Amino acid sequence: MRRRARNAMLAAVLLIGTAAFLMWASEEPMGKAVARTVEWPRWMREEEHQRVVARRVLPPRPVASPTAEAAPPRPLDPFLEALPRDQDEPLIVLEANALRHSRLGELFVDCVVGTSRTDPFDEMRREAGIDPLKDIDRVAFSPAGIVVSGYFDRARLDQLQAKSELTSYGDHGQIFQPRMASSGGTPPASLGAWRGQLLVFGSRSFVQEAIDRVEGRAQAAPSVIPEELTYGEAYGVLPGAALQRLLGGAQTELGRRLASAAPRVELHVDAMHDVAAVARVTGADAEQLDDLGKSLGAALSLLRLDAKARGQSEIADLLEHARVEPRNKGFTLEVALPIEAVERWFDHCGAEAPASASHR
């Protein structure tokens, strides 16, 4: 009996020693800390407000009949002034310089440089005199044309004179109109330049109207993207009519319903760390919008479940944080992609980027 007790005690010592070792070994990190908060672009942050103020470099427009109560006119942002005013057309702005300095931008640049034989950014720098990684500040896309803001003093616009007709326009504008081919057809896009700060691509009338708005000759019209909505690294507006055009063919009826329920969709994307997008959908019919919000939420969930079942981890990652939040007169749709997932997408791109370090 005493021998059995001694054996049991020996086993106890061995077991407790083994337990201590195993538990010490288990104190390695159990897994990545994944409980994290996505920073949603739901409103303008302080640094974005400072950015807005710093961009107001145009003198204020004189007011025809000033009143004592009215706030004094404030200086204007030439880029926002140049943007088209058609409320029925989509308009998206990319904060190119901010995006360039985000993690997403770094990955993109490394990928482009790593997969090309020659450095395309360097080529553009040499040939056009524009460094796309430094000189471009913002780019706005609309169906009618493109507006770019930045530092274009060293741009080699003179090279265009061989193929284009150069005319001065307004106080500080220049328009390069490509010479028409004899066969006719759609006229090639014109390029407008304003004070080495703005470049405008599009039809001649689009370019002229942009310069007219910047120099104060155009008739006053409300902005598609007012200054208070210029937050995030990408932002813009999609009118219902544009959504309807996007969903053509078999989806025509869905497009019509979407356009009637959601006449205006406002987009904001934050890409400084994770990529988080907020779409604010507004309209007059609250009931229709509520139905639309629930259907969208359900569709996203089904899409995510389907992606998980099919092993499409990229789509499943994208929809992991997707949700629809009811708001006053509409709802917001939020979708986010954690930066780890973005990095996985770029995993095999630009791995051998020899020149990537020089761009940082």
Next chain:
Amino acid sequence: MTLAIALDILREARSRRWIIALWGLSTLALVVVALGLRLEVVDGALAATRLFGSTLRTDVRAVDVALRPLYLAVSYIVFYGGALLGIVATADFAPTLLAPGRIEQLLARPVRRWEVLAGTFLGVEALVLAGAAYGGAGVAALLYLKTGILNPGPVVAALGVAVAFAPVYAAMLLSVVVARSAALSGGAGLLLLAAGLVAGQRTPLAELFHEGASRAVFLGLTALLPRLSAIATIGARLAEAQPVSAGPAAALVAGTLAFAFGLLAVAIARFERKDY
């Protein structure tokens, strides 16, 4: 013979009214949750959550993502609730078994002393596992019926209870062998559970101590203890569909079970020396 004693323990549990009452209480809690929780699920998306008529959430998002906090809470409730109920429910099993008269009668049969303790340990572990699995599987089934999403998280938490309860009950058995008292047995179980919660957080807690002797003593004392709260954390992570490194998790479970068997071996060594 070990299995026969384990079955005896289970039979005895079935005959105890208050163990049946605890079972009934768990069932009642499940029924209350089933009746009170209203989840508006549209094609896999959670559109609204109402608890007893009050709206908890109004946003629409994937139901398995939206319910992660719920699974997290349930797994912690199953773990800590299961461990506490287990201690209360089983505190007087071993004292009854070792009561004068009964133990002599038991040892008069062809049974080894270690088999008595091993059988008791096995029976109680089976009882705690069954109880925790009932609660965990019940919640998982309820949420499956309401949402269409099957998340085995609460069941995993129940398995965690069985693992974490092993050293707790081994300590309770050791205390009974030293001094036959249900109160002391329950106290020993609670003490080890509390110590295990502290040990599971020993790294962040150590930073509260001044660097030097006091921190070294704290780390030295807690080094031998099972990291019970870390087991609860693993269950919660799995319930939330978060990644868990298999290697450290396996080492933790193996270490906890080794600690339990070590304490059981100490109890057996003490029991072998006792005169009945």
